Amino acid sequence: MAVIKKIFAKRELTINLTLRELRTKYKRSVLGWAWSLINPLATAAIYTLVFSVFLKVEAPVGHPSGVDSFPLFLLCALLPFQFFNNTINTSIDVLLTNGNLIKKASFPRSIFVLSSVMAMTLTLCIELGVLAIIFLIVGSGVIQWLPMVAVLIFIESFLVLGISLIVSVWNVYFRDMKYLVAIALQFLFYLTPVVYPITLVPKQSEIFGTDIPVRALYRLNPLVGLVESYRAVLYDLRFPALSTLLYVVAWSGAMVVIGFWIFGRSERRLAEEV
Numbered sequence: 001m002a003v004i005k006k007i008f009a010k011r012e013l014t015i016n017l018t019l020r021e022l023r024t025k026y027k028r029s030v031l032g033w034a035w036s037l038i039n040p041l042a043t044a045a046i047y048t049l050v051f052s053v054f055l056k057v058e059a060p061v062g063h064p065s066g067v068d069s070f071p072l073f074l075l076c077a078l079l080p081f082q083f084f085n086n087t088i089n090t091s092i093d094v095l096l097t098n099g100n101l102i103k104k105a106s107f108p109r110s111i112f113v114l115s116s117v118m119a120m121t122l123t124l125c126i127e128l129g130v131l132a133i134i135f136l137i138v139g140s141g142v143i144q145w146l147p148m149v150a151v152l153i154f155i156e157s158f159l160v161l162g163i164s165l166i167v168s169v170w171n172v173y174f175r176d177m178k179y180l181v182a183i184a185l186q187f188l189f190y191l192t193p194v195v196y197p198i199t200l201v202p203k204q205s206e207i208f209g210t211d212i213p214v215r216a217l218y219r220l221n222p223l224v225g226l227v228e229s230y231r232a233v234l235y236d237l238r239f240p241a242l243s244t245l246l247y248v249v250a251w252s253g254a255m256v257v258i259g260f261w262i263f264g265r266s267e268r269r270l271a272e273e274v
Contacts, residue, residue: 003108003110003260003264004260006107006108007108007110007111007114010107010108010111013107013111014111014114014115014118017111017112017115018115018118018119018122020115021115021116021118021119022119022122025119025123033126036123036126036127037126037127037130039082040075040078040079040082040127043078043082044071044074044075044078045071047074047078047195048070048071048074051070051074051195051196052070052071057070057195057196057197057200058070058197059072059073059074059197060073060197060199062235062236062237063236063238064236064237064238065140065141065235065236065237067135067138067140067235067236069138072131072134072135072138072235073197073231073235074194074195075131075134076131076227076230076231076234076235077192077193077194077227077230077231078194078195079124079127079128079131079230080124080152080156080226080227080230081189081192081194081223081227083120083121083123083124083127083156083160084156084159084160084223085185085189086120087116087117087120087121087160087164088160088163088164088167088181088185089178089181089182089185090116090120091113091116091117091164091167091168092164092167092168092171092177092178092181093168093171093178094112094113094116094168095109095112095113095168095169095171095172095270096171096172098112102270108267109263109267109270110165110260110263110264110267112168113161113164113165113168113263114161116164117157117160117161117164118157120160121153121157124153125153128149128153128234131234132146132149132234135234140237141237142234142237145233145234145237148233148239149230149233149234152226152229152230152233155226155245155248155249155252156226156252158252158253158255158256159222159226159248159251159252159255159256161255161256161259162252162254162255162256162257162258162259162260163255163259164259165256165259165260165262165263166258166259166262166263167181168263169262169263169266169267169270170262170266172266172270173266188221188223191218191221191223191224192221192223192224192227193224193227193228194227198215198218198224198228201214201215201218202214202215203215203216222247222248222251222252225240225244225245225247225248226248228240228241228244229244229245229248
């Protein structure tokens with residue numbers, strides 16, 4: 001696409017905007033980048049207390065890894081989901097916060113969204129790197145699986161980029177979009193097996209006298225396959241199911257194409273609306 005060539009031509013600007021995002025993220029914070037680790041660890045501790053201790057939700061034993069730890073089981077899905085959630089919540093306002101630059105810009109405005117996603121992707125890499133170290137400490141042979149983790153990060157980044165392009169440009173024209181997206185993300189969290197194993201989702205359920213294939217419908221959510229793939233690689237030490245991985249790849253490819261198409265159609269009037 002022509003927009004990809006334009007973005008590549010402005011790659012230095014994209015890198016500079018990404019670095020700006022990283023520098024300002026924890027500006028004037030005492031702990032700085034440590035918060036990118038403290039936040040997910042604190043969240044994991046809370047969910048472990050509620051779901052594992054109080055509600056007695058048990059994590060399955062990793063196969064063939066043999067790992068048996070609810071916090072590690074949780075973090076394998078929580079970190080990717082928080083990346084998805086936080087990136088969309090950050091990107092949705094990125095065009096409005098850069099309104100002055102957009103009015104003067106002669107480059108693709110999608111660069112602002114791309115730089116936001118790239119900054120958050122780097123944060124995810126750091127978080128998953130720390131998680132990998134924890135797995136090594138408990139005796140897991142995760143090192144050889146890190147290239148597959150990188151592939152999953154790449155796939156998820158494309159999915160997030162596509163969605164971020166859509167919601168960021170829609171938020172310019174419809175300012176309530178950010179609030180609707182926040183609600184949708186909360187709903188999506190509980191429709192994704194982050195704090196519970198997918199085995200707790202019934203295969204069938206009777207609703208209004210009709211048998212509904214609940215788990216099959218549940219799996220239509222691409223984040224289900226995504227977090228299951230992360231868990232397969234990090235927690236189980238095995239390749240994800242090929243059908244699951246291909247489904248997520250198809251979603252990611254489709255969303256990034258649709259995202260650039262919608263953004264391109266809406267970009268012309270951005271300078272007037274921000």
